Amino acid sequence: MTRTVSVLAILVAVGSLWYGQAAVAEETPLSLISDLVADTRGEGSQRRVRIRGTVSGVGEGIVNESSPHPARRGFCVENEAVGIWVATKPAIRQGLLEDQRELFQSVTYGTAVEVEGLLDRGSVQPLILPTRIQTRGPGTLAAVERARLGSFLSGGDEMRRVTAHGVVQDVTEEATRGNRWVLRIETGIGHFFVRVLKGDRYSPRKLLDSKLQVSGLVTSSRNWRSEFVCPRILVRRHEDIQILKAAPADPFSVETVPLSKLSGYSASGRPVHRRRVVGTVTYNDQKSLIYIQDDHVGVRVQTNERSDVAVGDRVEVSGFLDTSDYLSGFRGAVVRRLEGEPSRPELPIPIASNEFAGYHQRVLLGLRMLPPTVSCEGRLTQLTGEVLNFRPGTAQSPTLLEVKWDGAITTALLAGMIEPLQPGTEVTVTGIAQVSSDGPGESVETARPTRVDLLLRDAADIQVLSRPSWWTPQRVFGALGIALAVAVAAFAWAFILQRMLRLRTLQLAAEVRSRRDAAIEFQAAMRERTRLAVDLHDTVLQTMAGIAFQIDACRDRRSEEDQQQIIHLETAGRMARNGQEDLRNVVWALRCLPLEDGTLLDSIKAIARQVSQRYGILMQVDCGTELPPLADFVAGNLLLVIQEASHNAVKHAQADRIDVAVIINHTANQITVSVRDNGVGFEVDACPRSRDGHFGIEGMRQRVQRMGGVLEIESAPAVGTEVRAEIPVRVFDEAIA
Numbered sequence: 001m002t003r004t005v006s007v008l009a010i011l012v013a014v015g016s017l018w019y020g021q022a023a024v025a026e027e028t029p030l031s032l033i034s035d036l037v038a039d040t041r042g043e044g045s046q047r048r049v050r051i052r053g054t055v056s057g058v059g060e061g062i063v064n065e066s067s068p069h070p071a072r073r074g075f076c077v078e079n080e081a082v083g084i085w086v087a088t089k090p091a092i093r094q095g096l097l098e099d100q101r102e103l104f105q106s107v108t109y110g111t112a113v114e115v116e117g118l119l120d121r122g123s124v125q126p127l128i129l130p131t132r133i134q135t136r137g138p139g140t141l142a143a144v145e146r147a148r149l150g151s152f153l154s155g156g157d158e159m160r161r162v163t164a165h166g167v168v169q170d171v172t173e174e175a176t177r178g179n180r181w182v183l184r185i186e187t188g189i190g191h192f193f194v195r196v197l198k199g200d201r202y203s204p205r206k207l208l209d210s211k212l213q214v215s216g217l218v219t220s221s222r223n224w225r226s227e228f229v230c231p232r233i234l235v236r237r238h239e240d241i242q243i244l245k246a247a248p249a250d251p252f253s254v255e256t257v258p259l260s261k262l263s264g265y266s267a268s269g270r271p272v273h274r275r276r277v278v279g280t281v282t283y284n285d286q287k288s289l290i291y292i293q294d295d296h297v298g299v300r301v302q303t304n305e306r307s308d309v310a311v312g313d314r315v316e317v318s319g320f321l322d323t324s325d326y327l328s329g330f331r332g333a334v335v336r337r338l339e340g341e342p343s344r345p346e347l348p349i350p351i352a353s354n355e356f357a358g359y360h361q362r363v364l365l366g367l368r369m370l371p372p373t374v375s376c377e378g379r380l381t382q383l384t385g386e387v388l389n390f391r392p393g394t395a396q397s398p399t400l401l402e403v404k405w406d407g408a409i410t411t412a413l414l415a416g417m418i419e420p421l422q423p424g425t426e427v428t429v430t431g432i433a434q435v436s437s438d439g440p441g442e443s444v445e446t447a448r449p450t451r452v453d454l455l456l457r458d459a460a461d462i463q464v465l466s467r468p469s470w471w472t473p474q475r476v477f478g479a480l481g482i483a484l485a486v487a488v489a490a491f492a493w494a495f496i497l498q499r500m501l502r503l504r505t506l507q508l509a510a511e512v513r514s515r516r517d518a519a520i521e522f523q524a525a526m527r528e529r530t531r532l533a534v535d536l537h538d539t540v541l542q543t544m545a546g547i548a549f550q551i552d553a554c555r556d557r558r559s560e561e562d563q564q565q566i567i568h569l570e571t572a573g574r575m576a577r578n579g580q581e582d583l584r585n586v587v588w589a590l591r592c593l594p595l596e597d598g599t600l601l602d603s604i605k606a607i608a609r610q611v612s613q614r615y616g617i618l619m620q621v622d623c624g625t626e627l628p629p630l631a632d633f634v635a636g637n638l639l640l641v642i643q644e645a646s647h648n649a650v651k652h653a654q655a656d657r658i659d660v661a662v663i664i665n666h667t668a669n670q671i672t673v674s675v676r677d678n679g680v681g682f683e684v685d686a687c688p689r690s691r692d693g694h695f696g697i698e699g700m701r702q703r704v705q706r707m708g709g710v711l712e713i714e715s716a717p718a719v720g721t722e723v724r725a726e727i728p729v730r731v732f733d734e735a736i737a
Contacts, residue, residue: 028116033079036119037159039126049128050116053079054139055109056161057217061234063180063195071107072099076159076217077115077128081142083159083217085127086115096131103133109236112139123226125158144215153190155228157218164192164233165213165244167272169320170332171204172304184332185212186272186320192231193221194241201238204304208332209274209320211245251318251334252276259297263321263328275330276318278338280346281309282380283432283457285415290335291378291432291455292317293346298378298432300329307335311457314341326437327377348382348430351452352406381433381454383410384465387425393417401462403429414456424468431456511708515730518706519633547576600635601627604642604660611658615650619658627664630671634727637703638673641711644696645675645723653679653721669729676722681715700725 028050036049056078059070067073072092076083088104091097096117107113117130147162170184174195181202183194194214196202216235220228235241248254256276263270279292279299290301292315301317309315319333385405393399393416401412401421412429421427431454456462551573601623608619630638642660649655655677663672687697697713700723704711709727 032082033077033084034082036084036126036128037082039119046118046120046129048116048131049119050114051077051079051084051128052112052114052136053077053083054141055107055111055113056083056141057234057236058107058109060195061216061236062238063177063197065197069101069104071104072101075107077113078141078159078161081145081160083161085122085125085159086117086130086133087120087122087127088130088133091117091129091131094129096129097133100133103135106135107133110139110141112136124155124220124222124228147218149187149189152218152231153187153192155220155231157231158220160218161216162218162233163213163215165211166191167209167211167320168207168247169209169272170304171202171207173198183207183212185214188269188272190230192233194233194235196235196241206247208247209251210243210247213242213244215240248274252316252336254318256316259292259294259299262297262299263323270323271321273320274318275321276316278314278316280344281311281313281315282346283455284309284311293379296379297375298380300325300378301333301335302329302331303333303335309335309337310343312343312345314338314344327375327435329378346380348380349376350382350384351376352383375435376433376452377435379433380430381452382428382430383452383454384426384428385410387421387423387427389423390421392420401427401429401456403427408451410451410453412454412456412462414459414461416459418459418462421462421464422468422472424472426465426467428463428465429454429456430461430463511730515633515707518637519631544576547572551576599627600630600639601662603635603639604662607639607643607646608658608660611646611650617650617656617658619646619660621660621662623662625664627662627671628729630729634671634707634729637707638671638725638727641700641703641723641725642673642675644700648696649675649677649679649721653677653681655679655720664729670726671729672724672726674722674724676720678720681717681719681721683717684713684715687713 028048031049031051033051033053036051054077055071055075057076059067059073059075064070064073071088073089074085074087076085088097092099112135114134114136115128115130116132117128120127120129141161144161144163147157147164149164151157152162152164164185164187166185166187168183169186169191171181172184174180174182179198181196181198181204183196183202184191185194194212194216200206214233214235216233219232219234221230221232223229251274254274254276256278259277259279262275262277277292277294277299279294281290282293282298283289283291284307287306288303290303290307290309292299292301299317300322301319302322303319315335315337317330317333317335319330322329322331383403383405385403387401388404388409389400389402391400393414399414399416399418401414403410403412410429412431434453434455435449436451436453437449601621604621608621611617611619646658646660649658657678659674659676661672661674661676663674664670665672701711704725704727707727709725712724712726713721714724715721
């Protein structure tokens with residue numbers, strides 16, 4: 001039993017040893033951080049790496065004190081005084097690393113770690129996107145080195161811990177975070193930045209012009225193309241910022257220098273502490289920028305807070321020399337008004353283009369340098385020219401004015417909005433000159449000026465001398481274009497009107513012919529109806545009357561023996577009298593016309609009375625307004641339609657009520673006649689046609705259509721029938737009747 005256990009233990013040991021060797025063989029080899037930093041492979045050539053070292057920086061230093069897990073943003077690993085950034089936040093976002101809060105909480109300054117991940121070129125220096133992080137207890141870090149300014153200020157100490165010192169020349173609020181200050185610390189040959197939290201410890205009045213010693217991890221400030229601009233130090237502890245020399249209690253306690261000697265020669269080199277000057281305010285944007293002028297020199301002054309001074313005030317300025325532009329100015333300045341000094345606004349200097357270059361020339365004669373001539377840079381300057389372009393300002397952008405003067409072009413900028421100026425307006429503009437140069441050129445001591453632009457103070461700095469004629473070339477061509485467009489439009493409209501008139505004339509002629517034919521046909525039909533009525537009355541009706549008279553005479557002479565003959569005679573008499581009545585109705589219908597029996601409304605009412613008396617049917621006529629005079633053929637055809645519709649209602653619909661409505665639409669020049677009954681109704685689509693021997697409906701439709709109207713029939717079984725005729729009323733109807 002013991003021997004078996006021993007064999008199993010040996011096998012387990014051998015298997016573990018083999019597995020461990022295989023795992024080691026597959027594990028990513030360790031790399032030196034110095035080798036990774038020196039990697040010059042192209043961007044995007046990621047490869048898996050593994051490093052060991054000690055954490056020398058976590059997150060953003062003292063500005064992330066409130067963050068519970070600063071390592072989650074990233075941390076720096078150092079080995080042999082060389083560091084590399086481990087970008088944990090991008091790795092988590094890309095799914096390369098699990099978001100382990102407990103692990104990040106254990107990654108602190110001085111912790112030994114092993115990191116495996118992908119080497120990325122980064123934006124400035126290579127970095128690691130981690131896939132695995134393992135803490136290995138406390139680590140060791142080399143002592144912090146004093147920065148070698150040449151390497152430090154040029155970006156050579158990236159991810160190293162250094163100590164540097166300099167003078168705080170500016171304290172500004174960080175644009176992306178409102179709770180942080182950004183300290184600009186000048187070393188004398190360059191500057192670096194430090195970010196700190198707002199508070200009494202780092203108040204601007206306490207730090208400005210103080211000499212600080214800062215220890216921390218070096219990173220870079222970069223531009224939008226990820227190019228190095230200047231170094232930045234991440235401070236780990238507040239104790240790593242030490243004030244070597246406190247700032248003066250009074251910023252105006254330094255010696256005053258003339259503006260003309262602001263950045264002159266000094267045996268000790270360019271000053272890094274405050275300089276104090278006196279001048280007259282020529283510009284104030286009510287934010288943080290002012291200009292002052294004295295001794296024919298104008299200077300730009302950038303302050304950290306709004307200066308409550310007015311143009312023309314004599315002021316003292318205490319600030320730091322700013323040589324980032326071609327000409328020196330001030331940054332981080334404080335301004336105060338000189339009490340007792342009267343306001344004395346500076347007068348602008350007028351310039352012309354042929355004098356512009358002379359203002360900025362320097363002349364060398366052998367070893368003797370002549371003093372420079374008066375420069376207009378930063379001074380209140382005035383020029384006269386012609387407006388080329390005007391762009392109105394908005395709440396976010398200034399008003400822009402391009403002025404051409406003596407062959408040169410100047411852009412004048414004014415905060416706010418003014419009345420628009422047309423191109424060609426002659427103006428005199430006054431403002432702070434901002435000169436652009438083309439670089440040192442042939443001489444190492446001067447740059448040739450190329451143009452001058454003006455920063456205007458208010459609308460009074462623009463004086464209009466003359467306005468251009470309203471008839472500018474653009475407006476002349478515009479007017480010609482409009483006139484041509486109007487002429488073309490008029491021609492096109494006349495052509496369209498001519499075509500429309502021709503079409504309308506043809507339509508009107510066709511309608512006149514149609515209504516004339518309808519009138520002629522109606523008159524002919526009426527004459528024929530009248531002739532038939534007379535003939536029927538004088539012949540058939542008289543004959544029927546004679547027959548009835550003879551039958552009555554035979555009946556009066558009857559004898560009792562001829563009883564059957566008497567019955568036949570009485571039957572024949574009744575038939576003769578019925579025939580007489582039918583003939584009288586036919587004669588009445590043939591002769592019932594508006595012109596003969598009164599107006600159309602009278603004829604309609606006569607039809608209603610006859611129908612009511614003869615058939616015992618209630619027939620009512622409704623006319624909302626008084627009918628205007630109608631031509632005979634219009635009124636006659638309407639009357640015939642009403643007669644036919646009423647006849648159909650009595651004969652086929654078994655109706656006991658008929659309603660006739662006559663409506664005049666003066667707007668549409670149209671008369672509408674409606675005949676509605678409460679009879680049995682019928683299917684309109686299945687109504688009998690002329691081919692079936694029924695001519696009533698088609699006859700009505702043809703009458704209405706010949707007059708340019710529309711006949712509509714609405715009916716359904718058990719709901720009654722409505723016949724509606726709509727006929728236009730024309731002013732020429734009377735002439736063709």
